[in-house]
Amino acid sequence: MRRPFVSVEGIARRFPATRGAPPQTVFEDVWFGIQEGEFVCLIGHSGCGKTTILNILAGLDRDYEGAVVVGGREIDGPSLDRAVIFQSHALLPWLTAEANIAFAIRSRHPGWGRARVAEACRSWIDLVGLTGAASKRPAQLSGGMKQRVGIARALAVEPKILLMDEPFSALDALTRGTLQEEVNRIVAETKLTAFMITHDVDEAILLADRILLMTNGPQAKIAEVVVNTLPRPRTRHDVHHLPGYYDLRNHIIDFLVDRSRRLARTMPPEWNPRRVPEVRPALAA
Amino acid sequence: MRATRPFASLALSALILTVLVAFWQIASSSGASQTGPVDAEYAALVGAAAAAGGQSPFPSPAEVGTRMLEHLADPFYVRGTNDQGIGIQLAYSLGRVLAGYALAALLAIPLGFAIGMSPLMYGALNPFIQVLRPISPLAWMPLALYTIRDSGASSIFVIFICSIWPMLLNTAFGVASVRREWLNVARTLECGRLRTALHVILPAAAPTIMTGMRISIGIAWLVIVAAEMLVGGTGIGYFVWNQWNNLSLADIITAILVIGIVGMTLDQALAVATRAVAYQD
């Protein structure tokens, strides 16, 4: 079998015992792959280890067992090819929106002159709809605008893979909707490979090609992969009218409210962590 | 705190000043009539001038004012080594403070960076810092005089020693508490060590570092007066001591006011610099 573009091979993350706390295995035996240009979402309850998985993919967390192979090579620390959009936007507060983006551009193109960086900066700012707010500092921006700068900064390094940790969870529903569509459009246009953590089932259905369902921790596992067979392009105005939408949605919600807890205790005997079952609930209709 | 009208507080300040000066005037004019036998111990303390001329009365505000104007009119005169203008003495003190302070900053900020970034360095240097920091800077003076053999340079050394600690500790603390997520941004952008230090850690820690620098300049200005009183020669501290020997209280009060104003100016300059590097998170 050909290795997918991103191949996560049997990773586990364990925290050693500390005073008062026994050793903890956050998750183990996690195997999954992401094809080039694919959009994969990861859903699971709070504390099951989603952020930990994303940090491992980003190269920020290196204390794990198993391997992560990207483009045929095992990763070894962070890389400009794997950009991260952080949940808390993580903008540098002493820099303007523009300078935050320029900082990323200069990382990718250290040789570029001032004018060239400024020009590239302007086009990213226009792309995420921040024209007019470029010279403001993060403290003067709204939550949605900050997250836009975070998106622009991640895209500005021209990555191959975009890693997103609940990028819209702190936003109001309206802003979240617009940003979801922008990310959807940009990822489709640039053919980026995307991996996103979310709590929002509708967001996952709108954006993802496949949705990984994670059981509760400790010793969390990826129990099931839901294939999103709803046709693209999808918009948040019409996605819920598509046939099969509710089967898909109910399947995921059933998992979250019930099966994620039951499966955390015992997996069915036929379940194989290396070949996690794929289900297509939208086709059942 | 509610915003107060600047005019109202200014008027109140002026009123308080007027009342204080008025009390001073009344007290000094009634005290002038008071004469009595000079206590022998006191005579020994005040030195030659008092022993020769008897007790001179506490100067009135008017006398101090005239003296102050005289100093302001000609701050830079030189009439021999023991009689130089207050401006020249101030320049000596400021020069020593700035030299010792700059040397301390040059050492403390890089070292603070190292301590803040490396738990190993922190563990290794912390015992030294804990022991050295509580030592009064003046306690170093004899050692400095013995090894350096120059009173001016010894004062600079004492300033160096006293201004190093707040800068060192604040830099280390500021560097150690840079938010993990900002460091993660630098890592995902593949920033090298130098670029991370200069473009992420330094601006993130700058407000804390500047606070340390502001505390240091305040301490340095406190210490220089004492150090110069101790070693003599030149400087505003020596000026105060010299005027005490001349029993010229008007000159001493003038010097005290000048010391306060210069100290405030130094502090305000660093406050402005602190505001320049501040950021809102």
Ligand SMILES: Nc1ncnc2c1ncn2[C@@H]1O[C@H](COP(=O)(O)OP(=O)(O)OP(=O)(O)O)[C@@H](O)[C@H]1O
């Ligand atoms: N430094 C640490 N030491 C010990 N345990 C840790 C540490 N960091 C994280 N954990 C544990 O790892 C588990 C997973 O954390 P993680 O942040 O990945 O969860 P998450 O799935 O992203 O949750 P959320 O949805 O709330 O963001 C948690 O149970 C947490 O207690």
Ligand SMILES: [Mg+2]
């Ligand atoms: Mg998380």
